Amino acid sequence: MIGETAFRDYLDELKKHTPYDFSEYSDNSIHRRIRKILKDYDITMQQLLEKTKTDEDFVEKVVEEITVNTTELFRDPEVWTSVYDKLYSGIKGKKNINIWHAGCSSGMEVYSNLILLSELGFLDRVKVYGSDINARMIRQAKMGKYALKFNLAQLKAFNKALKKKPILGISEIDFTKYFDFDESEDSLVVKEFLRKIPWFVKHDLVQEEVPFYNKFDIIFCRNVLIYFNASLQSKLFKRFHDQMFPGGYLLLGNHEGMSGFYKTKFSKNGPLFVKNNSFHFKY
Numbered sequence: 001m002i003g004e005t006a007f008r009d010y011l012d013e014l015k016k017h018t019p020y021d022f023s024e025y026s027d028n029s030i031h032r033r034i035r036k037i038l039k040d041y042d043i044t045m046q047q048l049l050e051k052t053k054t055d056e057d058f059v060e061k062v063v064e065e066i067t068v069n070t071t072e073l074f075r076d077p078e079v080w081t082s083v084y085d086k087l088y089s090g091i092k093g094k095k096n097i098n099i100w101h102a103g104c105s106s107g108m109e110v111y112s113n114l115i116l117l118s119e120l121g122f123l124d125r126v127k128v129y130g131s132d133i134n135a136r137m138i139r140q141a142k143m144g145k146y147a148l149k150f151n152l153a154q155l156k157a158f159n160k161a162l163k164k165k166p167i168l169g170i171s172e173i174d175f176t177k178y179f180d181f182d183e184s185e186d187s188l189v190v191k192e193f194l195r196k197i198p199w200f201v202k203h204d205l206v207q208e209e210v211p212f213y214n215k216f217d218i219i220f221c222r223n224v225l226i227y228f229n230a231s232l233q234s235k236l237f238k239r240f241h242d243q244m245f246p247g248g249y250l251l252l253g254n255h256e257g258m259s260g261f262y263k264t265k266f267s268k269n270g271p272l273f274v275k276n277n278s279f280h281f282k283y
C-alpha cells in the first residue's frame, strides 16, 4: 500500500530533479499512473525515485505514462459538426486565422481540423500550431503517420456523422485528397501539402511560457485540463485568455468546463467559449 505522502514526495522530487511538475495534476489519475509504472517496471517507490534522479530516458517514459495520449481523428464527431457552424461567421472575414492546439498529442486533432479548414476554403489563411509535453507524440505529429485500420473506421464514422448533419453544405469528405492509404504497411499518412502547414513544438503548458508571439483566433485544448486540479485549470484559463483576440474561440473537451473567475470572461456558444470584449468605460 502506498500512502498519499509517498505520491506527493515523489512528485516533489520529480519537480526538483527534472523539468516536469505534475504536483497539480488531479490525484486520482496520478496515483493510478504511478502505481502502473511501479507494476510495469517491477520496482519500489524508492527505486522509482532513484531512477528518476539519474536516468533521463526513464524520466521521459514516466512523463509518457503520466500524461494520457489517447486521441482520434475527428474525435467526438458531433463536436466537429457543430463547431464550424458557430465559427464560420466569426472567421470568414479574416485575412489571417491563428489556431493553437494545446495538448495536441500525435496531431490527429490538428489534421482533422486542417481537413475541415481545407473543405471550407480557409487553408491559405491559416497559421496552425500544435504543442504537447510529450516529445514522442510531437515526433509522430510531424510524421503524420497513423495505423490504418482503426483510423479508417474513424474517417468512415465522421462521414456518417456528416451525412446526418452536414457542415455548411459539406455532407461527405473524400479523404483520399488528404491521406495516402497503404494496406500492406497498415498505415495512413497525411499528404505532404497538409503536413507542412502546422508547426509542432514540444511545450509544457504548466511550466513554460507560451512559445508563440502571436495571439490566437481559436485555441483547442481538448481532453487535457481534465487531468489537472481546479487551481491549475484556472491558471491555464488565464493563459489562454491572455493569448486570445477578443471574440476568439476556445474549445475544451466534452467533459471539461470552466468555473471560477474566468467563467465571467467568456460567453458560451454551443461547445465554444468565446472571449468577451473588455471595454473600459470613462465617466
Ligand SMILES: C[S@@+](CC[C@H](N)C(=O)[O-])C[C@H]1O[C@@H](n2cnc3c(N)ncnc32)[C@H](O)[C@@H]1O
Pocket: 067, 068, 069, 070, 071, 072, 075, 102, 103, 104, 105, 106, 109, 131, 132, 133, 134, 137, 203, 204, 205, 206, 207, 221, 222, 223, 224, 253
Ligand atoms: C488525452 S490527450 C488529448 C489529445 C487531443 N487534444 C484530443 O482531444 O484528442 C492529452 C494530451 O495532453 C498532453 N499534456 C498533458 N499535460 C501536458 C502539459 N503540461 N503540457 C502540454 N501537454 C500536456 C498529453 O501529453 C496528451 O498528449
